[in-house]
Amino acid sequence: MKLNCKSQMISLNGKLYPCTTSITMDIIGGKWKSVILYHLKDGTLRYNELRKSMPVVTERTLSLQLKQLEKDGVVYRKEYSGKPPLRVEYSLTDLGQTLVPLLEMISAWGDTLAEAGGEVVSNR
Amino acid sequence: MKLNCKSQMISLNGKLYPCTTSITMDIIGGKWKSVILYHLKDGTLRYNELRKSMPVVTERTLSLQLKQLEKDGVVYRKEYSGKPPLRVEYSLTDLGQTLVPLLEMISAWGDTLAEAGGEVVSNR
DNA sequence: CGGTATCCTCGAAGATACTG
DNA sequence: CAGTATCTTCGAGGATACCG
Numbered sequence: 001m002k003l004n005c006k007s008q009m010i011s012l013n014g015k016l017y018p019c020t021t022s023i024t025m026d027i028i029g030g031k032w033k034s035v036i037l038y039h040l041k042d043g044t045l046r047y048n049e050l051r052k053s054m055p056v057v058t059e060r061t062l063s064l065q066l067k068q069l070e071k072d073g074v075v076y077r078k079e080y081s082g083k084p085p086l087r088v089e090y091s092l093t094d095l096g097q098t099l100v101p102l103l104e105m106i107s108a109w110g111d112t113l114a115e116a117g118g119e120v121v122s123n124r
Numbered sequence: 125m126k127l128n129c130k131s132q133m134i135s136l137n138g139k140l141y142p143c144t145t146s147i148t149m150d151i152i153g154g155k156w157k158s159v160i161l162y163h164l165k166d167g168t169l170r171y172n173e174l175r176k177s178m179p180v181v182t183e184r185t186l187s188l189q190l191k192q193l194e195k196d197g198v199v200y201r202k203e204y205s206g207k208p209p210l211r212v213e214y215s216l217t218d219l220g221q222t223l224v225p226l227l228e229m230i231s232a233w234g235d236t237l238a239e240a241g242g243e244v245v246s247n248r
Numbered sequence: 249c250g251g252t253a254t255c256c257t258c259g260a261a262g263a264t265a266c267t268g
Numbered sequence: 269c270a271g272t273a274t275c276t277t278c279g280a281g282g283a284t285a286c287c288g
Contacts, residue, residue: 003235005162006177009245010238016245018180021158021227023234029153031281034145038129047250053130056142061281063251085249086288098236102229103145109226110147111127114134121133121140155261171270185261187271208268209269 027072028099032057032065037092038107040075041100044091066090074099151196152223156181156189161216162231164199165224168215190214198223 003010005019017023028034032054039045039053051062069075074096080087092100127134129143141147152158156178163169163177175186193199198220204211216224 003238003244005159005231009180011243011245012238012241017234017238018178019159019162020231020234020238021162022155023237024230025153025155025158025234029149031146031149034149035129035143038143038145051250054142056133058282058284059251060253060283064281079250086251088250099233102226102233105226105229106148107129107143107145109223110141110144110149112222113147114127114136114141114144117136119135120127121135175270182262182264183271184263184273188261203270210268210271212270 024102027069027074028103030065032061033069034103034106036062036065036069037074037096037099038103040090040092040096041103044078044089047088047090050090069096148226151193151198152227154189156185157193158227158230160186160189160193161198161220161223162227164214164216164220165227168202168213171212171214174214193220 003020005021010017010020010023012023015026017026028037035054035057036050039050045053047062050066051057051059054062066075066077070077074093076091076093076096078089078091080089127144129145134141134144134147136147139150141150152161159178159181160174163174169177171186174190175181175183178186190199190201194201198217200215200217200220202213202215204213
C-alpha cells in the first residue's frame with residue numbers, strides 16, 4: 001500500500017507522523033544530521049575526523065546526533081577497543097547507504113542556491 | 125565553483141552554513157515545512173484546504189511556516205481581496221517547483237520505511 | 249582519544265482566544 | 269475565511285568542565 005499523506009497518521013517505532021516526508025525528516029532533519037551523513041557518504045570516519053570536518057559543532061551535540069543516527073539504523077559505530085587511545089569509526093549502514101542519492105540531491109539543491117547568491121566566508 | 129562542505133562556511137542571505145545540505149534543510153526542514161510543500165506540489169491550495177490536509181498542525185504554526193516558505197521564495201501567496209469572505213491561495217513558485225523531485229524522494233524514502241514497519245493509525 | 253556530566257539558552261511549536 | 273495575539277511548554281543545541 002502506498003501512503004499518501006492525506007488526512008491520516010502513520011505510526012512507526014512508537015512515533016506518530018502526519019506524512020511520509022515527516023518520517024525521513026525526523027531521521028535526517030535537525031541542524032546537524034544531514035551534515036554528518038553527508039560527510040560519511042564517502043566512507044568511514046573516526047570521531048575526531050568528523051569533528052575536524054565540522055568545526056562549529058560541539059562535542060556533546062556531535063555525540064548526541066551520532067547516537068540518534070545509530071539508533072535509527074543509518075549509522076554504524078565500530079569500536080576498536082584495545083588500551084587507550086580509543087579508536088571508534090563511524091560509517092553508513094546499508095539503510096544509510098540508501099540515503100546517499102537523497103543526500104546528494106539535498107546538497108545539490110543547496111549548492112545551486114549558494115552559487116546564485118552565496119559566498120564562502122572562512123577556511124576554518 | 126562547486127562547494128564541498130569541507131571545513132569552510134558559506135554565507136547566504138545573512139546566515140552562515142557549514143554545508144550546502146544545511147542550506148536546503150534550513151528551507152525545507154523543521155516539523156512542518158516539508159509536509160506543506162508536499163501538499164502544494166500537486167497544485168494550488170487555499171489556507172483552509174491546507175489545514176484540513178494537516179489536521180494536527182495549529183493555525184498559528186501553519187501561518188508562521190507559510191510565511192517563512194514565502195520569504196525563502198519557494199511558496200507564493202495570492203490574495204483575492206474582495207469583501208470578506210477572504211480568499212487566499214498558496215502555490216509553489218518556480219524555485220519551489222525545483223524542489224518537487226526532492227520532496228518526492230524524501231517521501232518515497234519514508235514510505236519504504238513505513239511499508240516495512242509502519243501502520244496507518246487514524247483517518248482524521 | 250572519544251567521549252560524559254551539568255547547566256543553560258533560545259527558538260520552535262502548541263493552546264487558546266480573538267479579529268478584519 | 270484567513271488569519272493574529274498572548275502566553276506557555278518543551279527540547280534541541282550550546283558552553284564548559286571533566287573522565288576512562
